[in-house]
Amino acid sequence: MRRTGYLVTAFAVAALALAPGLAFARAGGGSSVGSRGSMTYSAPPATRTAPYAAAPMERSMTPQQAPSSVSPGYGGAAAPAFGARSGFMSGIMGGLIGAGIGGMLFGHGMFGGFSGIGSVFGLLIQLVLLFFIVRFVWGLIASRRPALAGAGANAPGGNAGGLFARNAAGPMPSGGGGPRPAPINITPADFQAFEQLLKAVQAAWSNHDLATLQRIATPEMVSYFSDQLSEQASRGVRNTVTSVNLDQGDLSQSWAEQGREYATVAMRFSMIDVTVDGANRVVDGSANERASATEIWTFVRAVRGSWLLSAIQQTR
Numbered sequence: 001m002r003r004t005g006y007l008v009t010a011f012a013v014a015a016l017a018l019a020p021g022l023a024f025a026r027a028g029g030g031s032s033v034g035s036r037g038s039m040t041y042s043a044p045p046a047t048r049t050a051p052y053a054a055a056p057m058e059r060s061m062t063p064q065q066a067p068s069s070v071s072p073g074y075g076g077a078a079a080p081a082f083g084a085r086s087g088f089m090s091g092i093m094g095g096l097i098g099a100g101i102g103g104m105l106f107g108h109g110m111f112g113g114f115s116g117i118g119s120v121f122g123l124l125i126q127l128v129l130l131f132f133i134v135r136f137v138w139g140l141i142a143s144r145r146p147a148l149a150g151a152g153a154n155a156p157g158g159n160a161g162g163l164f165a166r167n168a169a170g171p172m173p174s175g176g177g178g179p180r181p182a183p184i185n186i187t188p189a190d191f192q193a194f195e196q197l198l199k200a201v202q203a204a205w206s207n208h209d210l211a212t213l214q215r216i217a218t219p220e221m222v223s224y225f226s227d228q229l230s231e232q233a234s235r236g237v238r239n240t241v242t243s244v245n246l247d248q249g250d251l252s253q254s255w256a257e258q259g260r261e262y263a264t265v266a267m268r269f270s271m272i273d274v275t276v277d278g279a280n281r282v283v284d285g286s287a288n289e290r291a292s293a294t295e296i297w298t299f300v301r302a303v304r305g306s307w308l309l310s311a312i313q314q315t316r
Contacts, residue, residue: 025239025273025285026293027205027312029228034221034311035062036264036298037257038181044252044296044313050266054296055314061220181255186263191249193307194265194299199244201309202271205229206240217309218300237283239275243290252296261301262310268294 032055036044040062043053197216204212208229213222232238249267256262270292274285285291298311 025275025291026241026271027201027225028295030314031059032057032311032313033059033224034218034298034309034313035060036311037062037255037260037262037300039253039255039262039264040311041065044264044266044298047250047252047266049248049250049268050252050294050296050315052316055316057311057313059224060311181257181262184254184256184261184263186251186254190263190307191265194249194263194267194297195246197299197307197309198246198267198269198297202241202244206242208238221309221311236278237275239273239284242272244269244271247292256303259303261303262298263307264296264298264311266294266296266315268292 034057036042040057040060041064043056046052200216201213203209204216205225210222210226210229213225217225247268247270249265251263251265253264254262270290272285272287272289273291274287275283277283294315296313296315297309298313299307300310301307
């Protein structure tokens with residue numbers, strides 16, 4: 001049994017060691033990176049294609065503003081940080097300390113006010129558990145607030161329930177309250193460009209073609225792609241994404257700011273996604289079975305210019 005335990009442990013360690021090398025499937029590596037202008041750190045509104053909140057940006061060259069008491073763009077109070085002072089916990093600790101002092105004054109000892117130390121710790125544990133349960137539930141409610149406040153698929157111009165090429169879109173306001181960038185109109189030609197960029201980025205990624213990526217993505221995104229491709233090379237593996245097909249897509253946001261136009265779209269697509277080693281042995285994915293993914297891509301362009309990929313976000 002001990003030997004079996006050692007073998008299981010060794011297998012788990014080996015799997016964890018290989019995991020980083022296999023995590024770079026698809027362009028972007030399944031991470032959330034890039035910039036969305038002033039909306040970089042605001043969750044894009046939910047859509048029918050991506051009905052849940054997007055993952056926050058993990059890497060971005062856009063500076064993050066100092067946190068304030070109100071979250072920008074959504075009009076709700078910001079959740080307190082984990083280490084922030086909590087009035088609820090302060091009240092608990094104040095009550096415990098007060099009871100202990102009272103117990104000492106009346107000769108019952110520090111914990112006499114609660115009939116012994118066991119009762120104090122039992123009560124404390126229950127109150128702490130209650131606090132974290134309430135906080136967890138509140139976090140779930142807060143995480144869905146952007147999706148409820150955003151425009152999403154029901155907004156004017158959203159192309160609910162179809163491919164980009166089959167739907168036109170009108171102006172899309174930003175989600176929530178607060179200052180809103182000027183909305184812009186997204187046309188069927190724009191949707192066709194987004195679909196073409198999806199396929200072009202995956203093709204250039206598969207070919208390690210940084211020159212093409214520099215023409216169709218922002219320098220920031222190219223730097224992330226370059227890092228991920230270098231990581232593949234150092235591990236002796238290569239990921240290729242072929243036969244990309246857009247299954248469904250819709251508009252989440254479109255706006256203009258500082259002489260640039262942005263469009264954030266949700267896309268569900270399928271592909272052949274396979275990773276091989278130096279001996280051309282498959283180490284992840286399948287060369288015969290299609291994989292699917294839902295991601296949120298943001299594109300940017302100069303006014304009357306060509307669209308460039310500026311961010312990729314994962315869906316929760």
